[in-house]
Amino acid sequence: MRVVASRAEFFAAREDLDGPVGLVPTMGALHDGHGALIEAARAASGSVVVTIFVNPLQFAPHEDLERYPRTLEADLARCESAGADLVWAPSVADVYPGGPARVRVEPGPLGEILEGAVRPGHFAGVLTVVAKFFGLVRPAVGFFGEKDYQQLTLVRQMAADLDLMVAVAGVPTVREPDGLALSSRNRYLSGDERRRATALSRALFAGRAAAADGEQAVLAAARAVLDAEPGVVRDYLELRAADLGPVRGGAAARLLVAARVGAARLIDNVPVTW
Numbered sequence: 226m227r228v229v230a231s232r233a234e235f236f237a238a239r240e241d242l243d244g245p246v247g248l249v250p251t252m253g254a255l256h257d258g259h260g261a262l263i264e265a266a267r268a269a270s271g272s273v274v275v276t277i278f279v280n281p282l283q284f285a286p287h288e289d290l291e292r293y294p295r296t297l298e299a300d301l302a303r304c305e306s307a308g309a310d311l312v313w314a315p316s317v318a319d320v321y322p323g324g325p326a327r328v329r330v331e332p333g334p335l336g337e338i339l340e341g342a343v344r345p346g347h348f349a350g351v352l353t354v355v356a357k358f359f360g361l362v363r364p365a366v367g368f369f370g371e372k373d374y375q376q377l378t379l380v381r382q383m384a385a386d387l388d389l390m391v392a393v394a395g396v397p398t399v400r401e402p403d404g405l406a407l408s409s410r411n412r413y414l415s416g417d418e419r420r421r422a423t424a425l426s427r428a429l430f431a432g433r434a435a436a437a438d439g440e441q442a443v444l445a446a447a448r449a450v451l452d453a454e455p456g457v458v459r460d461y462l463e464l465r466a467a468d469l470g471p472v473r474g475g476a477a478a479r480l481l482v483a484a485r486v487g488a489a490r491l492i493d494n495v496p497v498t499w
């Protein structure tokens with residue numbers, strides 16, 4: 226596995242890769258969920274590129290950009306064991322050589338709901354950096370986790386709407402044995418908060434289990450679990466169609482939750498079938 230930092234080093238190393246290239250864009254602080262992304266890319270690609278870049282453009286001024294965990298040595302070990310061929314860990318100046326991008330990707334209406342309603346500008350920042358990495362790395366396939374389901378859906382839509390000629394693959398969420406979805410932000414949780422945070426996945430599983438009784442039953446069952454857990458402050462709990470439009474009777478749906486637990490803001494989602 227090669228590790229590079231500058232643009233010039235990356236371009237030189239990119240020349241040596243066999244195709245098709247699979248790209249796993251990350252912000253580091255890698256866990257088993259990222260490991261699953263890299264393994265999925267390994268299974269489907271001639272070469273696997275992992276980017277490690279904490280993208281300032283997707284953080285609002287009050288968010289956790291400065292304290293976002295940075296664990297490069299451990300990340301590199303994980304990339305190697307999961308099967309990456311090339312890791313690119315660029316600086317901000319490598320990714321934005323002219324300063325913060327003036328032209329940005331506008332996410333459209335899907336960027337204004339759920340996470341977009343709570344984090345204005347977030348998805349413009351995500352899509353802009355993903356579009357840049359698609360342009361720089363020129364992968365055949367980009368791999369994204371279903372844990373960030375709205376991000377995955379938006380990246381898919383961007384690739385299709387802008388004809389980026391990249392396939393976008395979604396990889397199922399990896400969970401702890403007690404159901405908690407793996408997230409780099411879980412490390413902000415104290416022991417007690419960590420226990421309370423399982424309310425998110427418990428709520429989603431309870432909602433999913435009520436699917437036979439219809440949409441309102443799903444939401445009521447999930448809400449009951451969340452409301453019973455003190456210290457879990459809900460931002461949203463929503464049931465949407467798989468494409469994140471309004472629920473359509475009988476079609477596959479997605480139950481999505483976001484909540485604050487102590488200093489951590491956590492998100493999770495599950496598919497719901499009727």
Ligand code: PAF
Binds near residue numbers: 251252280376
């Ligand atoms: O999901 C993430 O870690 C980030 O949003 C991504 C896709 C790497 C873009 O910075």
